[in-house]
Amino acid sequence: MSGAQQTRLASQALLTIDLDALIANWRAIAARAAPAQCAAVVKADAYGIGLEPAAQALSRAGCVSFFVAHVAEAVRLRAALGGAPAQIYCLNGLSDDAAEIQTLAGAQAFPVIGSAHEWAAWLKHAPGHEAALHVDTGMNRLGMSAQEAKAIADTPEAACVTLVLSHFASSEERDNPMNAAQIAAFESVRQMFSNARASLANSSGVFLPTAPHYDLVRAGYALYGGNPTPVAPNPMQNVVRVQAPIIQVRNVEAGAMVGYNSTWRAPSPRRLATIGIGYADGLLRSASGTQDKPAAQVYLGDAPCPVVGRISMDLSVIDVTDASLEAAAPGAMVELLGSRISVDDLASRANTIGYEILTSLSRRYFRQYVGG
Numbered sequence: 177m178s179g180a181q182q183t184r185l186a187s188q189a190l191l192t193i194d195l196d197a198l199i200a201n202w203r204a205i206a207a208r209a210a211p212a213q214c215a216a217v218v219k220a221d222a223y224g225i226g227l228e229p230a231a232q233a234l235s236r237a238g239c240v241s242f243f244v245a246h247v248a249e250a251v252r253l254r255a256a257l258g259g260a261p262a263q264i265y266c267l268n269g270l271s272d273d274a275a276e277i278q279t280l281a282g283a284q285a286f287p288v289i290g291s292a293h294e295w296a297a298w299l300k301h302a303p304g305h306e307a308a309l310h311v312d313t314g315m316n317r318l319g320m321s322a323q324e325a326k327a328i329a330d331t332p333e334a335a336c337v338t339l340v341l342s343h344f345a346s347s348e349e350r351d352n353p354m355n356a357a358q359i360a361a362f363e364s365v366r367q368m369f370s371n372a373r374a375s376l377a378n379s380s381g382v383f384l385p386t387a388p389h390y391d392l393v394r395a396g397y398a399l400y401g402g403n404p405t406p407v408a409p410n411p412m413q414n415v416v417r418v419q420a421p422i423i424q425v426r427n428v429e430a431g432a433m434v435g436y437n438s439t440w441r442a443p444s445p446r447r448l449a450t451i452g453i454g455y456a457d458g459l460l461r462s463a464s465g466t467q468d469k470p471a472a473q474v475y476l477g478d479a480p481c482p483v484v485g486r487i488s489m490d491l492s493v494i495d496v497t498d499a500s501l502e503a504a505a506p507g508a509m510v511e512l513l514g515s516r517i518s519v520d521d522l523a524s525r526a527n528t529i530g531y532e533i534l535t536s537l538s539r540r541y542f543r544q545y546v547g548g
């Protein structure tokens with residue numbers, strides 16, 4: 177890419193994406209879901225890690241089905257994949273807009289039709305073209321009712337439906353009774369379209385004991401290293417590493433306040449380091465530390481160091497009292513995400529989910545792709 181910065185400046189935070197780990201995760205899910213196929217969900221810039229490098233690596237590894245959310249993402253994905261075989265599905269459905277529908281068809285992407293209204297628009301603007309059908313099984317977000325699907329199944333145009341899908345609301349909660357209810361509801365709908373492939377499971381759905389894999393599973397979060405089985409150890413490999421440099425180090429007395437609004441007060445004499453990363457980089461402000469709440473934690477070498485006080489836009493402060501004196505020096509890199517600090521761990525400290533941590537990774541990092 178012309179103009180792309182080739183080397184990291186010393187004060188820049190670093191985002192390293194391990195494409196070998198991404199591929200290993202895809203292979204692991206594909207093996208678990210076999211004989212079902214494993215599609216890659218690469219919406220939202222592949223959950224923040226970069227659509228083009230992620231999709232190209234997965235395509236080289238043998239992935240042939242991809243899900244995006246937006247038509248613009250489908251266009252980008254088709255361009256990134258060049259002539260490689262790829263079925264691209266657009267999850268957010270179909271607008272009424274003729275130009276947008278032409279753009280979608282031009283990218284040889286398939287809409288995931290979520291209502292009778294969208295189905296009518298598809299028949300009108302792209303008659304005879306293949307599409308997927310999204311049937312709601314209880315989430316009430318996208319998707320048509322079973323009755324609406326039945327009405328379509330009874331028409332000759334139903335032959336254009338080559339994939340029927342639905343989406344779990346709580347598949348990461350293994351024992352949630354809604355999973356079985358959704359599987360039962362999906363089962364009756366997919367039988368209406370006996371010539372279409374069927375797809376229900378997202379990452380966590382793949383790991384449900386009932387294995388609702390059908391023909392195609394749609395893995396997103398787990399590909400990027402998130403834990404699809406939250407109460408058990410993470411079976412996936414870590415993909416994302418975030419590191420930031422120490423800018424300044426200072427000693428403070430007991431009682432000293434740190435950061436905006438003085439939300440943290442040193443309980444004893446402490447040694448603090450200011451690091452060059454903040455909420456504008458995706459280190460969510462909700463991971464700030466107060467006296468009562470554990471904040472984000474970073475590693476300086478092998479020493480865990482808590483974030484103290486408010487995370488600001490470009491800066492955060494960490495307590496390096498327990499790290500070695502030599503290690504805690506300007507220019508040293510600390511790790512905020514990586515093999516020792518998972519996306520799920522940081523998310524729980526920020527009162528959110530790992531999906532939001534990943535999709536909040538900003539464009540400001542120096543990005544480095546390894547492997548693949």
Ligand SMILES: *Cc1c(COP(=O)(O)O)cnc(C)c1O
Nearest residue numbers: 217343378379394395396397398
């Ligand atoms: C985002 C999404 C997925 C992927 O879910 P993960 O939990 O990230 O694996 C699958 N299906 C649909 C409909 C989605 O919107």
